[in-house]
Amino acid sequence: MRRVAIWFALILIGFKLWTVLLIALYSWNWATVRFLLANHMLWVVVGAVLVWGPALFWLRLIRLRARRRELIRSEWEVEDSHTLSR
Numbered sequence: 001m002r003r004v005a006i007w008f009a010l011i012l013i014g015f016k017l018w019t020v021l022l023i024a025l026y027s028w029n030w031a032t033v034r035f036l037l038a039n040h041m042l043w044v045v046v047g048a049v050l051v052w053g054p055a056l057f058w059l060r061l062i063r064l065r066a067r068r069r070e071l072i073r074s075e076w077e078v079e080d081s082h083t084l085s086r
Contacts, residue, residue, distance in 0.1 A: 016043070 020036055 016040075 020040065023032065023036065
């Protein structure tokens, strides 16, 4: 089910980008560019909001896993007590 949702989203995004490209090619003037930018800012903002949360979670998870590996490594790397007393 997840794969179907991803494909659906990719098809929607691809169709939107293709449509914008065709409009820009056939009606190229600054009024059209401003109109397209104004109408697509909501898509950009919603996309950024949807990606921001999982991206922050993923980065935090990577940092926590690295810290955990460091703690486990430091737990097993102990020096001999005879060398410390000299």
